[in-house]
Amino acid sequence: MMTTKRHKVVELENVVVRFAGDSGDGMQLTGTLFSEAAAVAGNDFATFPDYPAEIRAPQGTVSGVSGFQIHFGHKEIFTSGDLADVLVAMNPAPLKKNLMWVKKGGTIIVDTETFNDKSLEKAGYKNNPLTDGTLTEYNVIKAPISSLTKKSCEDLGLDIKMILKSRNMFALGIMFFVFNREFSSADEYFEKKFMANPLVIESNKRILRAGYNFADTIEALSSITYKVEPAKLSKGKYRNITGNIATAWGLLAASEKSGRKLFLGSYPITPATEILQELSIHKSLGAKVLQAEDEIAGIVSSIGASFAGAFAVTSTSGPGLSLKTEAIGLAVMTELPIVIVDVQRAGPSTGMPTKSEQSDLLQALFGRNGEAPVVVLAASSSSNCFYYAYEAGKIAMEHMTPVILLSDGYIANGSEVFKIPKMTDLPPIKPPIVEAEDLIYRPYLRNPEKLNRSWAIPGTLGLRHRIGGLEKENISGNVSHDPENHQLMCELRAEKVKRVANYIEPQTIFGPDSGDLLVVSWGGTYGVMIEAVKEMQDAGKKVSLAHFHYINPLPNNTEEIFGRFKRIIVPELNLGQFVLYLRMNFQKFRFYQYNKIQGLPFMVKELVDKFNEILEEK
């Protein structure tokens, strides 16, 4: 079957495909299977699911549309892509919702049989977009997906409704033809998933092939197909990973490396819940997970666990971070290691739970009563979450401080190709644990370099001590209301966090060390920044990128880097939080800002336009 192609095969550097359907149409699965086929073909890729906040919003309406976008390529892929080259729309509503995300001239594949009066009305179409000229600028493939799906399995004796549930596999078959994919990974999935039901394995395989054969017979599709050559990734073992899974695994890695058992106290909250779910699975690695009664219990149980000697973590999103505020102050005062993962979403308040934003930065930095400095890190991509979750654990335990790790809904739910690291290649983690009967031990005696106190774990002979939220006397740790002691302790806690800068990697720059414009970004916008800056550099512009993972403290060479560029712009998915922080810290520089707060990621094009505008400014 694969050999019957008579058509021209065009090689592409990279392609963006978007699958869109009703919440129940199985678009996430379709996207996942398409991603796996891309992996088998050796492509680099990144994906992003776009689903509604409701579990099953009214069928057929725009609010119930679920989407999955994949960007794959022969070249290195950094984001799930701006606009789609191909949109697969299973019904009218997904078409309506997603048309704005398709490139002009792009291909749209629709199931024509779902474009009836009733569903058009539900989707809010007055006229049929397939016939009223709405789609004249696109290459539209009208496929009778429903009836061909049914037909392919009519002799199997399966229930029609059941067969139609696999309509998504017909669409996947079409895409397999267009991009010259192998069936193997999808077949393996069917065989494993439906092991108990051979008929369903057969029906899915047939429907997938029916879609493939259909594409082969339609001239609009079969005349040209596309091939994306394997990416030039370095040798090694790879997997696909989402940011939330990578975060959970990075935490487990920090636990194993430090020899401290992992404790997670957490409460379900979108889009951070997968971290709680994932860690609940891995009890064989000794991870203890408490699904707490609320966000406060989540962090406070973690502080208790940390006191008792665990590598303690709590995971949440913005509203949960607000609730944890007071307890973070307790961890600051008791100087216990704890990692707080905040998977940011659009706020304020409940905001837009499934949409991404970078608007918790100031809350992470400053949202506590009193002088309560904490270390703040930000992961930059789905796979990078692994390394910064690990780093958060390392800093927390070695410096005895709370660390807030910022992720966001976009990288948390998105996935990308992840080169599997070896545990032996990760840096050591050495918590300052006190030995039994250490006569020198005092609860607030500090390491002279790092200024951290030590970790004296209950159950150890000779180290009984008491800590708490009241101000501590330096060294002894006794309760103290002495004015000078309070000033000293505030300064010590601040200096301890500041000195973390002496133990982190210096800030790196993508591009030349000096130039006309420095793009300064942080967190989950890394992929789009690098693509935009690359585009500028390819056009001969003297533009570089400094993308920050360490927010507090900032790397020691930050100021020096800023000084080497004529202009600096800080694009963020908020109204200007990092730029405010940079202005506070580096008053001699002028920072341009570019802000977007729509619950959507930046697009390469809008960034390039903005960068050019600043370069051209007199």
Next chain:
Amino acid sequence: MADVIQEITTLTKEDFTSDQMVKWCPGCGDHAILSSFLKVLPELGIRKQDVVVVSGIGCSSRFPYYVKTYGFHGIHGRAAPLASGIKITNPNLHVWMITGDGDSLAIGGNHFIHLLRRNLDINVMLFNNKIYGLTKGQYSPTTPAGKKTKTSPQGTIEHPFNVGELAIGAQGTFFARAVDNNPKMMSEIMLEAGRHKGTSLIEILQNCVIFYNNVHADVTSKETKDENQLFLRHGEPMIFGKENDKGIILKGTHLEVVRIGENGITEKDLLIHDKYQRDPGIQVMLAKMAPPAFPVVLGVIRSVADFTYESRMDQIILSEMETNPIKTVDDLLNSGKTWDI
């Protein structure tokens, strides 16, 4: 092992007495509670480094500073999750949580009921003085309806919680009540609570000498205590009164006070206390009894065996460690769908 036993059996009150100045008001009920606790700790047969005392905020919550153990003075209302995190992490630790009516029933109400529901093996001492002392005299969730306080100058318009009823309703496996002016009673109950596997809650009727003096006088004073206290012992009939001539019977669906020898009532007609009874009906009714119609019950009202959260969690972890092929993070990283380039 012999060393360990030796070490434990020779412990005394002094081994647990901290060098910090006790700063409760003179005459406060807390002093007596602390003294009883320090006496009980050596009797529990635990290594001194395995005891952890945890608290929230309030007068009661200064307690950890005055006990020479590992201690954690937390934030308001959050002693329960703090204690939970400690116990789950290391089930070998012997965790005591010290709290009050404001700390656990108002700001920490949510954590309190969930601690009881999860049945972690944590011992809770709730000092109930029916007032906010540390903030100087506002009403609490246990303040009697109509009581005038700084924030209820015309009298409270709230229905108070009954601690026992709330705790048993939250699936508590152990509930006891003591009074702060009877050290022997407190010690006996603390010892039993310390040995119960599961969350043990002791409500201590404690006097706030400054903001609600004599709050429990009708139960604790010399003049009234015999008539108004009923100390429960498992398997024994419920008898009280100066002359030991009164008792409790179940009449229809409610409890009633009777006089032995009157109307043909004999000791045999009285309710026999059953703290091990899983059905909490009678226990809740007992916990709710109050003067003037009834005495207040003291002693261990409920003590039922059930699995603890941390023991089940450790069982699951052990079994997963044995059966799950993922033994290391390297195994995890290489599990599922991977490919080579």
